[in-house]
Amino acid sequence: MAKKKKKIKIPIVVLLFVLYIFLAAQPVQLETVLQSQWITSVKTVSAEENAEGMVTQETLTPFILNNRFGYIDGSGSLLFNNEREGYVSLSDSRWAQYERIPEEIEIKSPFNEALFSIAEPEGYPFFLNNRNFIMGKNQNSISSVDDSGTVRWTYDFDAPVTCVDANADYLFTGLLNGKVILLDRGGNNVFSFDALGSRIPVIYACKISDDGSRLAVISGLDEQRFLLFEQYAGSYRVIYHEYTGEGFRRPVMLSFVDGGRRVVFERVEGLGIYDIETRESVTVPLEGSVYAMDSKGIDDRFFVIISLPDGGKNLVSIRYPGTITCRAPFRTESAFMSRNDSALIIGGGDALISFTLEKR
Numbered sequence: 001m002a003k004k005k006k007k008i009k010i011p012i013v014v015l016l017f018v019l020y021i022f023l024a025a026q027p028v029q030l031e032t033v034l035q036s037q038w039i040t041s042v043k044t045v046s047a048e049e050n051a052e053g054m055v056t057q058e059t060l061t062p063f064i065l066n067n068r069f070g071y072i073d074g075s076g077s078l079l080f081n082n083e084r085e086g087y088v089s090l091s092d093s094r095w096a097q098y099e100r101i102p103e104e105i106e107i108k109s110p111f112n113e114a115l116f117s118i119a120e121p122e123g124y125p126f127f128l129n130n131r132n133f134i135m136g137k138n139q140n141s142i143s144s145v146d147d148s149g150t151v152r153w154t155y156d157f158d159a160p161v162t163c164v165d166a167n168a169d170y171l172f173t174g175l176l177n178g179k180v181i182l183l184d185r186g187g188n189n190v191f192s193f194d195a196l197g198s199r200i201p202v203i204y205a206c207k208i209s210d211d212g213s214r215l216a217v218i219s220g221l222d223e224q225r226f227l228l229f230e231q232y233a234g235s236y237r238v239i240y241h242e243y244t245g246e247g248f249r250r251p252v253m254l255s256f257v258d259g260g261r262r263v264v265f266e267r268v269e270g271l272g273i274y275d276i277e278t279r280e281s282v283t284v285p286l287e288g289s290v291y292a293m294d295s296k297g298i299d300d301r302f303f304v305i306i307s308l309p310d311g312g313k314n315l316v317s318i319r320y321p322g323t324i325t326c327r328a329p330f331r332t333e334s335a336f337m338s339r340n341d342s343a344l345i346i347g348g349g350d351a352l353i354s355f356t357l358e359k360r
Contacts, residue, residue: 153187168212174203257297
């Protein structure tokens, strides 16, 4: 396996990127370094080329890079590597490829095994927190589907859905009319809120914490703002909000990180990082627009990929509460990033590259 991987041809730009980031990351902080682990090409290596039995099931990372998608394990072995044809929905445990208006959707496992199918879905599938959903073709309804392909409930909204997240048996949605709605596992509305305070009320991002105790929202235009809700007396109340500038007329990146202790959100100047314990917000200025964000942000470190005006990319390392410790430029049209515990996987060109964060 090791000999085979050495023969993989990686575009020179990506190789330079790997060398640069490995060298540049060493002096970031004395106790934390990025150690390169493996490089795998999704273009020249297929899943079949990996030796039988070499793929491990413990850590599987779903990826979409350029026109390919699939799963790779913690050792860099491709479990599944396919060319995209049409639309793809992908999660840690299942995936589906489908046409714009599919008559039937087949749901498969990371091992390319058929799990179940959904007949006449009248929309497209998405997967959150090991649950299956169908977004209505007009984006104004969501259906919950069990693992046999049976629709359990459908909720009709009074405006198109603009964002959605799921955790702790809840489904959290944001709408075009500026409303957020929280549904329980049975599809019942247990909390709703009209996010006013901006000239144009639209929900651009919504997230729910792992335990369901907090909700985060990016809402409105002129001005856009960040809101954080916390569970209180059987409902939720706003515990913090701040205006983030004129705002973006597109979906905005937002995530609970660092074990739920912080919230990271995209803002006009770059990134906002809100510390839930200290109730303090920090702005990290960034050049360019946010392309991808670290969904974990653990080990005192957070990573983000920035898209630059000249078409290049920058991998940026941020140490809490908001200090940039490293910038590593690379050139690629499509990029990918995933974080699994201490492993950071970066995609650029046709390559997936793994690093581990080690304290020394």
